[in-house]
Amino acid sequence: MDRHDVLSVSEVARRSGYAASALRFYEDQGLIEAGRSAGGRRSYERSVLRRLAFIRAASNVGLTLAEIREELAQLPSNRTPTKADWQRISRHWRGRLDERIAALERLRDGLDSCIGCGCLSLQRCAFSNPADIAGTVAAGAAYLPGELRRPHRVR
Numbered sequence: 001m002d003r004h005d006v007l008s009v010s011e012v013a014r015r016s017g018y019a020a021s022a023l024r025f026y027e028d029q030g031l032i033e034a035g036r037s038a039g040g041r042r043s044y045e046r047s048v049l050r051r052l053a054f055i056r057a058a059s060n061v062g063l064t065l066a067e068i069r070e071e072l073a074q075l076p077s078n079r080t081p082t083k084a085d086w087q088r089i090s091r092h093w094r095g096r097l098d099e100r101i102a103a104l105e106r107l108r109d110g111l112d113s114c115i116g117c118g119c120l121s122l123q124r125c126a127f128s129n130p131a132d133i134a135g136t137v138a139a140g141a142a143y144l145p146g147e148l149r150r151p152h153r154v155r
């Protein structure tokens with residue numbers, strides 16, 4: 001393997017924008033794999049940069065670590081993924097993204113209307129959520145898609 005195809009931890013951290021600790025975390029989660037350089041130091045194949053870019057993009061559109069792992073698990077672990085490999089993920093992921101886009105559109109279009117959150121602060125709430133009946137349906141904004149009501153990690 002050409003030495004340009006093997007990157008050190010610091011090279012991957014610099015190029016991917018992830019801290020070395022994050023790389024270790026993703027290794028522990030089984031999302032990326034490190035090898036050992038001739039000198040025994042942890043190193044990565046250059047193709048790890050695409051996986052890390054995918055992880056960041058997927059996280060930013062709200063995919064969970066489990067969902068990201070499921071997608072990346074479709075990639076071969078014994079060779080550099082090809083375009084066809086990534087196309088397979090893209091096809092599988094397309095449905096998930098369409099769901100997300102639809103949910104975000106609902107949010108964009110619904111924010112000036114009652115979302116069934118219990119605040120009863122909009123005139124519209126009197127019609128859409130009298131006496132907060134939405135509270136009997138679900139916690140949070142009951143009228144928003146489930147996709148947008150998923151529990152998330154509070155930092």
Ligand code: FES
Nearest residue numbers: 114118119120125
């Ligand atoms: S917007 Fe909150 S209850 Fe209607």
